[in-house]
Amino acid sequence: MRQAIPILATIALVVVVAAVAALAPKETPPDLLSQLRERYSKRHKPSVDHRRFTQLQKKFKKPQEVTEACIGCHNGRHIEVMNSNHWNWEREEYIQGRGVVYLGKRNAVNNFCLSAQGNELACAKCHVGFGMTSVKTFDFNDPRNIDCLVCHDGTGTYAKASNAGGAPSPGVNLALVAASVGRPQRSNCGVCHFYGGGGNNVKHGDLEEAMFEPSRDVDVHMAVDGINMQCVDCHITEKHMIRGQLYSLSSMNRNRITCEQCHTSTPHENELLNEHTLKVACQTCHIPVYAKVNATKIYWDWSTAGKLRDGKPYRETDAEGNITYLSEKGSFRWAKNLKPEYVWFNGTATHYLLGDKIADPSQPVVLNRLNGSYADPDAKIFPVKVMHTKQWYDPINHILVAPKLFAPKPGEGAFWKDFESLRAIEVGMKERGLPFSGQLGFIETVMYWPINHMVSPKEKTVQCSECHTRHGSRIANLNDFYLPGRDYLPLVDRAGKALVTFTLLGVLAHGGLRIATSLKRRREGQS
Amino acid sequence: MKKRVQIYTGFERFWHWMQAILVLFLALTGFEIHGSVRFFGFEEAVRYHNIAAYLLLALIVFAIFWHFTTGQWRQYVPTLENVRAQLEYYVFGIFRNAPHPTKKTALSKLNPLQKITYFLLKVFLFPLIVVSGLLYMFYRYPTRYGIEAINIESLRFIAIAHTLGAFLMVAFVILHVYMTTTGETALSNLRAMITGYEDMDEPEPAPTAQEVTQP
Numbered sequence: 134m135r136q137a138i139p140i141l142a143t144i145a146l147v148v149v150v151a152a153v154a155a156l157a158p159k160e161t162p163p164d165l166l167s168q169l170r171e172r173y174s175k176r177h178k179p180s181v182d183h184r185r186f187t188q189l190q191k192k193f194k195k196p197q198e199v200t201e202a203c204i205g206c207h208n209g210r211h212i213e214v215m216n217s218n219h220w221n222w223e224r225e226e227y228i229q230g231r232g233v234v235y236l237g238k239r240n241a242v243n244n245f246c247l248s249a250q251g252n253e254l255a256c257a258k259c260h261v262g263f264g265m266t267s268v269k270t271f272d273f274n275d276p277r278n279i280d281c282l283v284c285h286d287g288t289g290t291y292a293k294a295s296n297a298g299g300a301p302s303p304g305v306n307l308a309l310v311a312a313s314v315g316r317p318q319r320s321n322c323g324v325c326h327f328y329g330g331g332g333n334n335v336k337h338g339d340l341e342e343a344m345f346e347p348s349r350d351v352d353v354h355m356a357v358d359g360i361n362m363q364c365v366d367c368h369i370t371e372k373h374m375i376r377g378q379l380y381s382l383s384s385m386n387r388n389r390i391t392c393e394q395c396h397t398s399t400p401h402e403n404e405l406l407n408e409h410t411l412k413v414a415c416q417t418c419h420i421p422v423y424a425k426v427n428a429t430k431i432y433w434d435w436s437t438a439g440k441l442r443d444g445k446p447y448r449e450t451d452a453e454g455n456i457t458y459l460s461e462k463g464s465f466r467w468a469k470n471l472k473p474e475y476v477w478f479n480g481t482a483t484h485y486l487l488g489d490k491i492a493d494p495s496q497p498v499v500l501n502r503l504n505g506s507y508a509d510p511d512a513k514i515f516p517v518k519v520m521h522t523k524q525w526y527d528p529i530n531h532i533l534v535a536p537k538l539f540a541p542k543p544g545e546g547a548f549w550k551d552f553e554s555l556r557a558i559e560v561g562m563k564e565r566g567l568p569f570s571g572q573l574g575f576i577e578t579v580m581y582w583p584i585n586h587m588v589s590p591k592e593k594t595v596q597c598s599e600c601h602t603r604h605g606s607r608i609a610n611l612n613d614f615y616l617p618g619r620d621y622l623p624l625v626d627r628a629g630k631a632l633v634t635f636t637l638l639g640v641l642a643h644g645g646l647r648i649a650t651s652l653k654r655r656r657e658g659q660s
Numbered sequence: 661m662k663k664r665v666q667i668y669t670g671f672e673r674f675w676h677w678m679q680a681i682l683v684l685f686l687a688l689t690g691f692e693i694h695g696s697v698r699f700f701g702f703e704e705a706v707r708y709h710n711i712a713a714y715l716l717l718a719l720i721v722f723a724i725f726w727h728f729t730t731g732q733w734r735q736y737v738p739t740l741e742n743v744r745a746q747l748e749y750y751v752f753g754i755f756r757n758a759p760h761p762t763k764k765t766a767l768s769k770l771n772p773l774q775k776i777t778y779f780l781l782k783v784f785l786f787p788l789i790v791v792s793g794l795l796y797m798f799y800r801y802p803t804r805y806g807i808e809a810i811n812i813e814s815l816r817f818i819a820i821a822h823t824l825g826a827f828l829m830v831a832f833v834i835l836h837v838y839m840t841t842t843g844e845t846a847l848s849n850l851r852a853m854i855t856g857y858e859d860m861d862e863p864e865p866a867p868t869a870q871e872v873t874q875p
Contacts (some may be wrong), residue, residue, distance in 0.1 A: 142674055146718050405706065411800070508813075598702040603695040615816035618695045618702055622820045629827025636831040640838035643750075650755040 169395055173360050177316050184312040193307035196263050196300065197277040202311065204276060211276035213373035219261040219284075221273060222249075226384040228483050229504065234384075239268045241382055242487045244433060244500055244522030244578040245330040246462070248535035251564045255539040257299040259325040265298045284321050287313035292324070296539065319345055319355060322364040332456070334429045336381075338471065338518040339586040343426035351425050353588050367395075380583055381501055386480030386511070390585075392416070414513040416585055417475060418595040423518065423587050428455050428467035433522040436575045438463035439552040446552065461538075461549045473516030473584045475608045477505035482581075488567050491531045497521070497577035498533065507614040514608060518582040525558060529570035533578070537561035662859045667766050667852050672732075675723050676853055682716045683829060690826050713793055720790070735770055738779045743772045754842060764860065781832065789825035792818050 183189055188202045204211050218224050223237030238249045238256070249256040250268060257265035262278045265271045272278070280299060282291050291310045294302045301307070327333060327341050334341030349356040354367070367390050368377045377390045392415040399407040400415075409418075423429070439460060441447070446460030455467040485500045505512030525534050536557035540547035546560035555573060562569035600607050601618030608616070668676070689709035691697050700708060727733040745761035750773075753761070762771045770778065795818045843849035844859075852858035 142671060142722055145722065146678075146715065405710075408800070596703070597706070601693075601695075601702045615814055615819050617693055617815070617819060620816075620819070621694060621823065625820055625824050625827070629824065629830075632827055632831045633834065636834045640834060644838060644841070646755060651757070654757060 165397070165400070170360055173354075173362050173366055177363075179315045183314050186312075189308065189311045191308065193311065196280065196282070196307060199307050199311050200277050200279050200281055203281045203314075210373065211279055214261065214279050214281075215273065215276060217261075217373050217375070219375075220279065222260065222268065224383075228384045229481060230483065234484075234486065236382055236384065236484060236486070238382070240487060242485065242500065242533055242535055243381060244520055244524055244580050245336060245430075246538060247435075247524060248487065248561070248565075250535075251537045251561050252539040254298050254541065255296050258293045258295060258297070259329070260299045263298070263300050282307070282310050282314065283324070284317045285314040286310050286321060287315045287318070289320055296541070317363070317365055319364055322368075330430065331462070332430075334424060334427050336430075336520075337582055337584075337586075338429035339420070339423040339584045341424070341427050341429070344586065347426075347587075349590055350593070351587060353590050380482045380503060381580060382484075384482050384484060389480060392419075412507070412513055414478075414515045416516050416583075416588070417473075417514050419588050419591075420473065420516055420584050420586075421589055421593055421595045422470045422472055423516075423584050424469050424471050425587055426469075428453065428469040429471070429518065430465050431468045431471070431518070431520065432466035433462070433520070433524075434464040435522065435524045436463065439548070439554055441552060460552065471518070472607065474519050475514050475611060476503050476517050476581060477507060477509065477512040477611065477613075478503045478515040478517075478583065479505035479509050479512040481505075485533065487535065487565060488532055491526065491533070491576070494526070494528065494531060494574075494576055497579045498526075500578055500580045503581050503583070507611070514611060516584040518584055520580040520582060522578045522580075523575050524578055525554065526574050526576040527568075527570050527572060528574040529572050530568050532567070533576070534558045534567075534569060534573070535561050535565070537564060662861060664857050665766055665860045666856050667764070667769055667858045667860075668856045670856065671722075671726055673853060673856055675719065675726070678719050679716070679723075682712050682719065683833065685712050686716065687826060687830055687833075690822075694823060694826075710797065713797065717790070720786070735768070736775060736779050736782060738776045739772055741772060743776070746771050746773045750842070760844075764858075777832075785825060785828055785832070788821060789829065792822040792825060796822055 186206075188205055193199050193202075200211075214220050218237060221237065222239045223235050225233060226236045227233050228236075240250060242248050246252070246256070253260075253265050253267050253271075261280045261283060262271070263280055264278055280293075280301075282301070283293060288310055291305055292302045294300050323340070323342065323345055326337075327344060328335070329340075330336040343351055344355060346357045347355050349359045353359055354362045355364075365375075368375050369390075370376065374388075376388055378388055393410075396415070398410050400410075401407050437458065440458075441460055447458075448456055448460070449458035451457050451467070453467075453469075456465060457467075458464050481504045483502045483504065485498055491498055503515070503517070525536070526532065527534050536548045536554060537546055537560040538549050538557070540550055543550040545551075546553075546556045548554060548557035551557065555571070558573065559569055559571070595607065598618070601616065603619060603621075606616070606619045609619070686709060688697070688699060689705045689712065692699050692705035693702065693709060699705070742762050749758060749761045752758075760771070762768075764771070796815070799815050799818060840849040840853075841847070843852075848858060
């Protein structure tokens, strides 16, 4: 009987362990991914063939005529577009500590080309309209100026002209494009969103021309060798209201796209990983690097702008072809295959608006602070690209200033024509109705760009030990909580090590003494 | 006159050696999670540590049950009697080949210092490690989806308490392993824990462990 006890005990232990394992909660059925794959693999089939419509079978002299033809059938759609940010370049936002503001490309300041206002002829190349020469004079109530084609072109031949306030390039065959319209493709969205800031991948880092036809390594969702999803598959659009927003301009936790909307908040088989989703955004682990194919701009120095060679503007490029100096814009630094930086983010942001006083000019000015902390129940750790810039400010009024950059010809004060910063800023600030002391200084500014695209295949996911490590943790800067593997109380660790060391030395000394005295006794016994 | 006496029953030996293996394994994986050593890799260390923790919990449940049903818990009731003599033995007597001040019998296997040590182990160190370990395992980050009252503000104090327990346990294990060599011979205690039997001076017939466990 006594001999049976260890055997019985072992069996009982095994039973207990098996019971614990069996009672552990089960997660999402493993076939969710297959279901999603199937759903998004279905090709979108257009419901009609626009080539057969006589309204479109004519020679369009002006792009506005195309829009009239669209509205002729698509009754009321223009009203939806005219309610959108793509058209208004502005939306009502509530900013904590500040109240309701109207914020958008019309009035925002950033640390790339600084400000669109006053430079509409150039910047409005990416406005969904025609004839935006100035936000002050543009008729936001005239639906004929809506550019339907830039989003709905199915030929890939539609293009907007440079420095023309959003007008199409003269060479575009409007009838051909109009007959091809359909659901927006990656190419429609990318033509603007991949080139923000004046070149490929300048702004986002995770949105660039490699995303037109990405491989699975670049983006698992949009991969042409994968499920080949389109932007609008996630950016679900109803009545021309596109889901998703970017915190360079947005402030409120609304209208966001989440991975969870398809994948649920507990997508892992491992319960320990599912727990992470309470405090860690999916993107944090699943986008280990961004700017995977082409470099993104990470530093911009406006203070070197305006240098001329033989009286002419010039450019310098690095070995990879990235522009490192432009007389118009200054010096840049680029980087590829970047590890994101990480911040707590609860979905709300505060913004520096043009005219705001800078409290401490010795510190970098954060243009869009992402709110959140460990203690904030809505906040999660998100990956971001951090853009650093040295830009002009007014050291007397303590405000950021923005120059007039573009004008069709020299002599109007535009920096890109005349290369005189003082005058360009005078003109720019006057156009905005903001004060300028006439003194110029430079100040560091910071912008946070949440990284949401370029999701890697799961084999390339960030590993546990990349954060849970004492040295070089990806989230070494997030110090308002205890992270196992990274953190410890030095006092306890020092005291613990001392205790273990003294114990070890103590038993060695005691044991050594025992051996020595026993040998001595033996010798004395023998003698 | 020496007599072979069973001093550890089968369950005690099973319990002891399982506990030894689990504690050492938990120390290795635990200090890897803590960032002190690298062996399995963080992810595997966490997985193994959790599995071993459940095994240890099950073992503790069985051990507690055994101690109460057999009455063996009385072995651990601390006493101040002979503490001084026992201390003096370890500090002086042991070097002079003096006899052990307390007799080890199946009825009273632990000397007064052992009683105090194991008592503290059972009422302080194991509870510290187990409670902080369970809180660690079931810790939920502050969230609004749950019962507000059980949201713990920070893992920090749980983790630090668990780490403190781990250091104390490692120090205990070192001391414990060394102390096994202080029996009649250097290996007699170890042999007893393996075979269950030890040769003992028996001036008068003592009850066997079997009789003790069946009062």
